[in-house]
Amino acid sequence: MSEEPREKPSNFIRDIILEHNASGRFGGNVITRFPPEPNGYLHIGHAQAISIDFGLAREFGGRCHLRFDDTNPTKESQEYVDSIIDTVRWLGYDWGQHLYYASDYFEQLYAWAVQLIKAGNAYVDDLTQEQISEYRGTLTEPGRESPYRNRSVEENLDLFARMRAGEYDDGTKTLRAKIDMASGNINLRDPVMYRIRKASHHRTGDAWCIYPMYDWAHGQSDSIEGITHSICTLEYEDHRPLYDWYLDQLGVHHPQQIEFARLSVSHIITSKRKLLELVQQGIVSGWDDPRMPTLAGLRRRGYTPEAIRDFTERVGTAKAAKVVDIALLEHCLREDLNRRAERRMAVLRPLKLVIENYPEGQVEAMEAVNNPEDPAAGTRKVPFSRVLYIEQDDFRDPAPPKYFRLSPGAEVRLRYAYIVKCTGVERDSAGQVTTVRGTYDPDSRGGDSRGRRVKGTIHWVSASHSIPAEVRLYDHLFAAPRPDDADDWHTALSPSSLEVVRSARLEPALAGSDRGSRFQFERQGYFCVDERDSSPSQLVFNRSVGLRDTWAKIESKG
RNA sequence: UGGGGCGUGGCCAAGCGGCAAGGCGCGGGACUUUGGAUCCCGUAUUCGGAGGUUCGAAUCCUCCCGCCCCAACCA
Numbered sequence: 129m130s131e132e133p134r135e136k137p138s139n140f141i142r143d144i145i146l147e148h149n150a151s152g153r154f155g156g157n158v159i160t161r162f163p164p165e166p167n168g169y170l171h172i173g174h175a176q177a178i179s180i181d182f183g184l185a186r187e188f189g190g191r192c193h194l195r196f197d198d199t200n201p202t203k204e205s206q207e208y209v210d211s212i213i214d215t216v217r218w219l220g221y222d223w224g225q226h227l228y229y230a231s232d233y234f235e236q237l238y239a240w241a242v243q244l245i246k247a248g249n250a251y252v253d254d255l256t257q258e259q260i261s262e263y264r265g266t267l268t269e270p271g272r273e274s275p276y277r278n279r280s281v282e283e284n285l286d287l288f289a290r291m292r293a294g295e296y297d298d299g300t301k302t303l304r305a306k307i308d309m310a311s312g313n314i315n316l317r318d319p320v321m322y323r324i325r326k327a328s329h330h331r332t333g334d335a336w337c338i339y340p341m342y343d344w345a346h347g348q349s350d351s352i353e354g355i356t357h358s359i360c361t362l363e364y365e366d367h368r369p370l371y372d373w374y375l376d377q378l379g380v381h382h383p384q385q386i387e388f389a390r391l392s393v394s395h396i397i398t399s400k401r402k403l404l405e406l407v408q409q410g411i412v413s414g415w416d417d418p419r420m421p422t423l424a425g426l427r428r429r430g431y432t433p434e435a436i437r438d439f440t441e442r443v444g445t446a447k448a449a450k451v452v453d454i455a456l457l458e459h460c461l462r463e464d465l466n467r468r469a470e471r472r473m474a475v476l477r478p479l480k481l482v483i484e485n486y487p488e489g490q491v492e493a494m495e496a497v498n499n500p501e502d503p504a505a506g507t508r509k510v511p512f513s514r515v516l517y518i519e520q521d522d523f524r525d526p527a528p529p530k531y532f533r534l535s536p537g538a539e540v541r542l543r544y545a546y547i548v549k550c551t552g553v554e555r556d557s558a559g560q561v562t563t564v565r566g567t568y569d570p571d572s573r574g575g576d577s578r579g580r581r582v583k584g585t586i587h588w589v590s591a592s593h594s595i596p597a598e599v600r601l602y603d604h605l606f607a608a609p610r611p612d613d614a615d616d617w618h619t620a621l622s623p624s625s626l627e628v629v630r631s632a633r634l635e636p637a638l639a640g641s642d643r644g645s646r647f648q649f650e651r652q653g654y655f656c657v658d659e660r661d662s663s664p665s666q667l668v669f670n671r672s673v674g675l676r677d678t679w680a681k682i683e684s685k686g
Numbered sequence: 687u688g689g690g691g692c693g694u695g696g697c698c699a700a701g702c703g704g705c706a707a708g709g710c711g712c713g714g715g716a717c718u719u720u721g722g723a724u725c726c727c728g729u730a731u732u733c734g735g736a737g738g739u740u741c742g743a744a745u746c747c748u749c750c751c752g753c754c755c756c757a758a759c760c761a
Contacts (some may be wrong), residue, residue: 268688312689323759342761387761453697456710577721679721
C-alpha cells in the first residue's frame with residue numbers, strides 16, 4: 129500500500145524553527161522534549177503535544193527526550209511512569225537513550241539555588257502558606273514584601289542547608305526567588321522555589337525532604353538537556369518571563385519556549401478530577417474503559433496509533449483555543465481501518481431466515497473477499513446452509529419507503545451467496561417476528577444478480593456454523609458536544625454510551641481471533657477483540673466506530 | 687481597575703498588502719455484490735466591529751467589542 133505523502137500543513141512553530149535554522153540560532157539543532165508529570169494517564173489532548181514534540185524533532189533531524197517532571201512526590205508514582213512510557217511507545221515514538229527525570233537534577237538544582245542565594249537573588253521565607261498568599265496581592269493590586277525578604281546571604285545559606293537537613297517541619301519555610309512583588313505578572317512576585325515535604329519520592333526515596341517547584345525545575349531541566357525548543361501549552365506563556373529570569377541569572381543554556389493552544393475534542397472531558405470521578409463512581413470500568421478519552425481507553429476501543437497521529441496533524445497547531453469535532457477523530461480511524469481491516473460478517477441481533485428450497489443438510493463454502501481495498505488480503509470461505517441468521521434491522525414488515533432490504537415479497541442479495549426472496553413470516557403470540565421464510569435463486573450463486581435489479585445486499589451467517597460472541601456497542605460518553613458547558617456535567621452523560629449485545633453470531637472465520645485484532649463487520653463498523661475480557665472461548669468485541677450510515681440518515685429524516 | 691494570549695464558514699485551519707487554500711461536517715449527484723469505500727459538484731462578495739492609511743487590506747494604524755489563562759508551598 130502506498131502512503132500518499134499528504135503535505136504537512138504549515139504552522140507557526142515550524143516557521144519559528146525555520147527562522148532559527150536560517151539565522152543559526154541553535155546551530156541548526158532541534159532538540160525537544162515531552163515533559164509529562166507522572167500523576168495520571170495520558171489523554172487525547174496529550175497526543176498532540178507528543179506529536180508536536182517528537183514530530184518536529186523527527187522532521188528536522190533532531191531528537192526528542194522523554195522527561196518526567198517528577199517534582200511533587202505526593203502526587204506521583206511509578207505506576208504512572210510505566211503507563212506513560214508504554215503509551216508514548218505505543219503511539220510510535222522513540223526517545224532512544226534520552227529518558228530523563230527532573231529528579232535526576234535535584235542536586236544540580238540545589239547547587240543553583242545556593243548560587244542564587246549567594247547572589248542575593250533568593251531567600252528563605254518563614255511566612256505560612258496563607259500569609260504568602262495574602263502578601264502576594266491580587267490581580268489588580270501589587271503584593272507586599274515578606275518581612276524575611278532581606279535576610280543576609282549567610283543566614284539564608286544556613287537556613288536553606290538546614291531545610292535540606294530536615295530540621296524544619298513541612299510548610300514552615302520556603303525558599304523564594306527575590307524578584308518583584310509589584311509585578312503585573314504574578315509569577316514574578318517572589319515565586320516559591322522550594323517547599324519542605326517530608327515525603328518519599330518514587331525515585332529518590334527519602335534522600336530529600338525539600339522539593340523544587342515545577343517552575344524552578346522545568347526551565348533548568350530543559351537547559352541541562354540542551355533543549356533548543358521548549359514547546360508547551362498556552363498557560364505557560366505567563367511563566368516564560370520567570371523561566372527566562374532564572375536562566376539569565378544562572379547564565380546557562382537558554383532554550384526558546386514556544387506556546388501553542390492545547391487540544392480539546394467535542395463530546396469528551398479531560399479534567400483529571402472529573403475523569404477520576406468517572407472511574408471512582410463506576411460510571412466507566414476504569415482508566416482504559418473504551419469510552420474514556422485516555423489514550424489507554426482509545427487503544428482498547430480499537431483506535432490505531434496511526435489514526436491518532438493523523439488526527440493530531442490534521443487539527444493543526446495554532447494559538448487559538450479550539451474544540452475539535454470528534455467526528456474528525458472518528459473519520460481518521462475509519463480512513464485508516466478501511467484500508468487495513470479485513471472484513472467479516474457478524475449478525476448482532478439475529479433473526480432466523482429459512483431458505484425453503486435449499487436442501488436440508490447441504491453446506492456450501494462461499495468465497496468472500498477479505499478486503500476490497502487490498503487485494504493482497506485474499507479471500508476466505510464462508511459456510512452457507514438452509515438456516516441462516518440475518519440482522520433484525522434487515523427485515524421490515526411492512527417496508528418503509530426506500531427500504532432496500534428484506535420484506536414480504538421483496539428480493540435481497542445475501543452477500544457473497546444468493547439472491548433470496550421473502551415468502552413468509554412467522555410471529556409469536558405477541559406479534560414479534562420469529563422467523564422469516566424465503567426461497568433462493570440457484571442461478572445467483574456468489575450473489576450474481578445477472579442483470580437483475582437487486583438494490584439491497586445484506587450480511588448473514590449460517591445458524592449452525594456461526595459462533596457466539598459478546599459485542600459491546602460504544603458511543604460517545606457524552607451526548608452534548610461540550611459537556612463542560614452544562615451546569616452539571618453529569619447531566620451531559622449519554623445514557624446510550626454502551627450497549628452490550630450478548631446474542632451476536634459470527635462467521636466461523638472469526639473463531640480464535642487474537643486479542644486486539646481489528647475487523648470491519650460488514651455494513652456495521654469497525655470492531656476489535658477486547659484486550660482485557662475476550663478469550664478464545666468467550667469472544668468479546670468492542671465497536672471502535674460505526675460505518676457511515678446513509679440509511680439511518682434517510683430514515684431519521686422521515 | 688493588573689499581566690499575558692486569542693478572534694477567518696457549523697468545527698478546525700492556511701493566508702503575512704494584490705483581491706478568501708485545505709480538512710471534517712453538511713447538501714446534491716455518479717458508481718457500487720458493504721445504503722461502506724471511491725469519484726464529482728455545492729457550501730464565507732467576506733475575514734469580531736467601527737474608523738483610517740493605500741490604486742488596492744483578512745493582512746498596516748487607531749479605537750472599540752468578545753473569549754481564554756494567571757492571585758497552589760500543583761504541573
